[in-house]
Amino acid sequence: MFQRLDLREFDTSFTFAGRAIPAREGENLAAAILRADIKAFRSTPRSGAPRGPYCMMGVCFECLVTVDGEPNRQACLETVHGGMVVEPQAGAAEINR
Incomplete structure (x- = not known):
């Protein structure tokens, strides 16, 4: 489980x-x-498998949310x-152009 090292109170x-x-x-x-x-954080469009953050630096796109x-x-x-x-996201949402 993830925990804060900084124990200051939450403000929001x-x-x-x-x-x-x-x-x-x-x-x-x-x-x-x-x-x-x-x-x-999201599910895959084909199988519905749950996905969560992997790289935590914007490379893998596993943490897509709305x-x-x-x-x-x-x-x-x-x-x-x-x-x-x-909100969690199912796959990648379509981009309206």
Whole structure:
């Protein structure tokens, strides 16, 4: 299980799949979700297999989530802001052009 080394209090929260997650403003979104003991951030489009962060540096795309209605966001590259709504994603969402 992931834990903070920094023991300062959380000052905000966001929701992931309807669950309130305590966090600190500006911290890494993927790390905050992992700390809440959530391992599946998305599912694969073909088999529905659960997927979670792998590289934590934006290379692998395993941590795709929908943030405030915007799909295909890499949780490892996002920072937490209070009140954000994060949803798991099924595969990669289509991009409307």
